[in-house]
Amino acid sequence: MDNLELQKLANEVRKGIVTAVHSAKAGHPGGSLSAAEVYIYLYFEEMNIDPKDPQKADRDRFVLSKGHTAPGLYSVLAHRGFFPVEDLKTLRKIGSYLQGHPCLQHTPGIDMSSGSLGQGVSAAVGMALSAKISNDSYRVYTLLGDGEIQEGQVWEAAMLAGHRKLDNLIVIVDNNGLQIDGNIDDICSPYPIDEKFRAFNFHVINVEDGNDFDALRTAFKEAREIQGMPTAIILKTVKGKGVSFMENQAGWHGKAPNDEEYKIAMEELEKAGEALCRK
Amino acid sequence: MPEVKKIATREGYGSTLVELGREHDNIVVLDADLAEATRTGVFQKEFPKRHIDCGIAEANMMGIAAGLATTGKVPFASSFAMFAAGRAYEQVRNSIGYPHLNVKIGASHAGISVGEDGASHQCNEDIALMRTIPDMTIINPSDVIEAKAAVRAAYELDGPVYLRFGRLAVPVINENPDYKFELGKGILLREGTDVTIAATGLCVAASLEAAEKLAAEGISAEVINIHTIKPLDTEIIVNSAKKTGKMVTAEEHSVIGGLGSAVCECLCEHAPVPVCRIGIYDVFGESGPALELLEKYGLDGQGIYKKVKEFVK
DSSP states (O other): OOHHHHHHHHHHHHHHHHHHHHHHTOSOHHHHHHTHHHHHIIIIIIOOOOTTOTTOTTOOEEEESSGGGHHHHHHHHHHHTSSOGGGGGGTTSTTOSSOSSOOTTTSTTOOSOOOSTTSHHHHHHHHHHHHHHTTOOOOEEEEEETTGGGSHHHHHHHHHHHHTTOTTEEEEEEEOSEETTEEHHHHSOOOOHHHHHHHTTOEEEEESOTTOHHHHHHHHHHHHHOOSSOEEEEEEOOTTTTSGGGTTOGGGSSOOOOHHHHHHHHHHHHHHHHHHHHO | OOOOOEEOHHHHHHHHHHHHHHHOTTEEEEESSOTTTTTOHHHHHHOGGGEEEOOSOHHHHHHHHHHHHHTTOEEEEEEEHIIIIIITHHHIIIIIITTTOOOEEEEESBSGGGOTTOTTTOBSSHHHHHHTSTTOEEEOOSSHHHHHHHHHHHHHSSSOEEEEOOSSOEEOOOOSTTOOOOTTOOEEEEOOSSEEEEEOTTHHHHHHHHHHHHHHTTOOEEEEEOOEEESOOHHHHHHHHHHHSOEEEEEEEETTTSHHHHHHHHHHHHOOOOEEEEEEOSOOOOOSOHHHHHHHTTOSHHHHHHHHHHHHO
16 A cells, blocks of 8 residues: 555544544543554554454464553454444443453454553564464564553563564564653653663664654564564654644543544544545 | 372473373473473473473563464463462463463462472462462362373363472372373262361372371261362262261362362352361461471371361361
8 A cells, every 4th residue: 555545544543543432431542543553554564464364374463562552453453354443433332342452352353362561572472482383484563552661571571582583573662652640751761762672682673753654664674674583663653643632642541532522533533534635 | 007109299290291292283381490390391301392491580471371372382381389370460360361371370389388498489379369260270189190180181171271289299199090080070089977078289198198097086087189179079069068067178278269268169159068178377388398387287187187076076
């Protein structure tokens, strides 16, 4: 897909996120919106997956370690054809297969249950190790929050991944700079993130604009060339990206828009979509 | 007195993993720097490609096991009970239990019989922790024969299993041609009419010893081996309770949350009878030789005998 198509898609995915969270009256829009582009890039450009056969054995795997941003992943999976876009409105409702955090058993396209921070990355390392043991060619991708890497388990997983030279593993950090209580560097700074992963024997790629498809394409192409070590891609992103009043606001980490806010957000996204169509 | 053969249950873990490894390509064994102690070193030697030493990082090891299981491998994640069930509880709950992944947890060095290492390593709470996880199967074998059967049964079951092993060499009590291990089925080892002793792990051999002493004093004790704590064989417990009218539970574990609790939960609903729980009474352990500790905490044959005698009086 060309960039314009991807951007239009990102706008649709954002509408899905805002609609799902508004419908649920709960959920995490901020980190879902910041990661919209990387989700789209993975599921539309990068990964070997088939929405008609979500369990196919040789598929690439994705683990959403920052599981609270499930609305973003669900919206992309729906737009990719894993399930109906209409179902996004059932998010977090009783009986829905779209649980508050990803659930392996209930949702097509979900490769691992997650939500308790720090745990998904270990599962991703396990999947990458499994491929090495049986000489399978699939690749494993996992997305972490920048606040999430305060969890010690992330570094246990990183140490083993580096030690085992897992060049089929790509760890992505959504560095939107905010966590629930505020700025990540005010609370317990994880910086420098790149040097930390380098010290754990990762190839590190810094992406200055993680919401830009050209930058994502360049980064993931580079990662494919790397042999003998895992890759960490650190994306500078904007939390709440695409909805003006949510951008760079920690308060929108885990809050649903009310009816009025929802209306404003959707109007903004409609306008952005129209602007893209005029391009 | 004839010499009793004694072997630690953890020995059965390592040796059976090697047998299973020869039979099945999908078995992967994980360790957290304790391959020697958990007795998985033999597997590592024969199948180096299928052994992953995660280093001293049990939380990560459980997640690695979960990831392996999603791709069709059958991982056996091995460590001490303290770290497997204690430190990594939430990883076991969220990364293995909640997605119902086919991970087997091999937890050795359970209970007070760890001995000299003391309370920091004597895990008397693991069964309680694991019981609360929905659909977690828990097996606590009484000897090496049962341990070997338990590892095989765990492999055959599609779902998470917690296998509990000990460090101490314990009497081999199941070496007979009629022995049959059935997951979730208790084994009636000795019939009696006055009191039932439902025992698990190393307390099974001790309970048989106690029953012998009680018999000499005219007290007829029924002994049941509950190797599978979850799912509990409620039928054998209820039937025996109805028959003898008195129930004793014996376990090398806290009386809170383990076999004693499980049996009480079952009996209060289906066959209320007086119950006496033998186990660790809500205290931390201490350093000392294993056999002396078992004596001090009343978990040997003599201790169980005394408690049961007092209870039936």
